[in-house]
Amino acid sequence: MLKRYLLTPGPTAVPPEVMLRMSQPLIHHRTPEFETLFAEVQHGLQWLFQTTQEVLMLAASGTGAMEAAVANLCSAGDTVIVVNGGKFGERWTKISQAFGLKPVEIKVEWGQAVQPAAVAAALQAHPHTKAVLVQASETSTTALHPVKALAALTRDTDTLLVVDGITSIGATETPMDEWGLDVVITGSQKALMLPPGLAFIALSEKAWKQVESATLPRYYFDLRRERKEQQKHTTAYTPAISLINGLSAVLHLMQDEGLEHLFARHALLAAATRAAAQALALTLLAQTSPSPAATGVFLPEGINGSQFLKYMRDRMGVDIAGGQDHLKGKIVRISHIGYAGPFDVITAISTIEMALRRFGHPLELGRGLRAAEEVLMDGWPAIG
Amino acid sequence: MLKRYLLTPGPTAVPPEVMLRMSQPLIHHRTPEFETLFAEVQHGLQWLFQTTQEVLMLAASGTGAMEAAVANLCSAGDTVIVVNGGKFGERWTKISQAFGLKPVEIKVEWGQAVQPAAVAAALQAHPHTKAVLVQASETSTTALHPVKALAALTRDTDTLLVVDGITSIGATETPMDEWGLDVVITGSQKALMLPPGLAFIALSEKAWKQVESATLPRYYFDLRRERKEQQKHTTAYTPAISLINGLSAVLHLMQDEGLEHLFARHALLAAATRAAAQALALTLLAQTSPSPAATGVFLPEGINGSQFLKYMRDRMGVDIAGGQDHLKGKIVRISHIGYAGPFDVITAISTIEMALRRFGHPLELGRGLRAAEEVLMDGWPAIG
DSSP states (O other), X not given: OOOOEEOSSSSOOOOHHHHHHHTSOOOOSSSHHHHHHHHHHHHHHHXXXXXXXXXXXXXXXXXXXXXXXXXXXXXXXXXXXXXXXXXXXXXXXXXXXXXXXXXXEEEOOTTOOOOHHHHHHHHHHOTTOOEEEEESEETTTTEEOOHHHHHHHHTTSSOEEEEEOTTTTTTSOOOHHHHTOSEEEEETTSTTOSOSOEEEEXXXXXXXXXXXXXXXXXXXXXXXXXXXXXXXXXXXXXXXXXXXXXXXHHHHHHHHHOHHHHHHHHHHHHHHHHXXXXXXXXXXXXXXXXXXXXXXXXXXXXXXXXXXXXHHHHXXXXXXXXXXXXXXXXXXXEEOOSSOXXXXXXXHHHHHHHHHHHTTOOOOTTHHHHHHHHHHHHHSOOOO | OOOOEEOSSSSOOOOHHHHHHHTSXXXXXXXXXXXXXXXXXXXXXXXXXXOSSOEEEEESOHHHHHHHHHHHHOOTTOEEEEEESSHHHHHHHHHHHHTTOEEEXXXXXXXXXXXXXXXXXXXXXXXXXXXXXXXXXXXXXXXXOOHHHHHHHHTTSSOEEEEEOTTTTTTSOOOHHHHTOSEEEEETTSTTOSOSOEEEEEEOXXXXXXXXXXXXXXXXXXXXXXXXXXXXXXXXXXXXXXXXXXXXXHHHXXXXXXXXXXXXXXXXXXXXXXXXXXXXXXOBSOOSSBOSSEEEEEOOTTOXXXXXXXXXXXXXXXXXXXXXXXXXXXXXXXXXXXXXXXXXXXXXXXXXXXXXXXXXXXXXXXXXXXXXXXXXXXXXXXXX
């Protein structure tokens, strides 16, 4: 009997109460009942995005919302600045290329955050840039980009700041209106603790103005049509009904916890994991600007990362993510996002300690756990 | 958000696939479909009990099956020998008294196993003893009684050996036929990984003969009637249908794992927990004959056990059992039974380490975890 633990930065574990909610009989989506549900989650999403703008729901993965942003804001030949510091930064480039844009890439070493000065310089070199495309939290490298500082560069210009908040919304402070973010995107399978299948996108007034003049082709992802329908609490095309039902349960859980506590919890779990990694003399991938959504850690030299992950998954029941592209086989990524608590950190570190020992790495068992516990105890409420 | 962990020795956690099975639409119990299901689980229960006898299912908790044993085997005024080494041993006495029997108690210090010589002496002093009533695993003290040795005393006599196997069946070797146990009882909410509500009882040929001559009153628990109905793959009274449906899923899980591995897993988890307790200088309650179903550990002097458990449950989300009667507030009991794996031990020990520290007990964090990991690693399969 192998008890399974899903500790990957998406999909993330779904709380049982949410699973139960999604198991309710389907309701039809062209009914007042669905409209009531939809209006309720729309309201909750505005709270979560910290915006007065509409947050549109799409039956798609997060990448669909990234494409929707590009297709609705740009015209062929437009220049966009892409912060490419990982797999998802690279995805902005690929989407831009697929739509005939001219992406100007700011390459950032994997694990590092972009320097705002580099974006400022690119903006200066390309004054007619339509948009800056960036991740708030680059899931592939577990680094956090300084989105607030980037917004300060674009806020009073014609350039839009388009933020992939897929592993930041609900995990770390990304207040759309306060920071002046023009587009914010997220997906259901991260901090929203749902199965994959829903994407979310919100646009600022400035961004909505651009939608009118953009000429890229769009049909399924035409946000003008979606906005019109969603203002009536329905969707242009068939919505992912059970996921939206689950979303209602999730938003209640999140509202019960509160944004401040939600962010503090993610920060605590990430800090405990980093402390454990350091106690085990494992090198962190994101050293200066680590994301609270996940922690990337280099494996010791000589350990085959694919075999290591396979052992943990198949033999120990613990699913932790590996690296992508040139980091494949070299790192592991431990998720803290969504339905995660202190004992998920403990389980992840314990798995890694035992698996490292099993793979021949000399290591004092319990050392990482002790460090994690020291940090976690700061976050436990006091007695009484 | 508080993620909950149920680490009590009953009820125990239910695997998600079993929960899903129990969520299937109810079928009626007077149908061929139910009879097919019932026949299948009857077969599985015989495998689990290691018996060729019928294993009867009762809609009751384990105590109901204990009463059924007494009511079906005894007559008013009968002498029974009760091994009373804990809360559940005491229950045998109380049931016997309620039915007008003459219980001869062998008092055993909580945490200790009964000495077979003490039972032999009692049998010699009371040669007409109808039955010896004992727990295989005394859940309240986490001690294992030497049931095999007791069976050697009763096997070739007219006295029956009645075994409460509520936390031994499916957790540790208790082979009914091979050891010559006359009655074996268990409940659904222990190693069977189901919600409470089902009890199981199997009788040897020798015990069935006694049922005929016993004169105690019985109706709901009349095993003659149940046996007759259950031979036709149905029950005398309304069965707990969804639990029996879940039982089918559970037995498949157990059969996939195999008895040998099942017992080895429980033994490993218990050994790791004991090693952790010792590393933390906590005194074990059951020192000489510990049960693999649960581990009882004394709290350090000065810690209020009720507050300690409440803190772990309400603030840390981890449900661990306390002590009963004179051990209330003095011990904690960590379950290993049923749907439990190595990371449940890690979670339990981590909770206890952090809670002890929080309650002011000086302690090196991680020390118990290291000891647990050292033991657990012996049980993990090798690489490849």
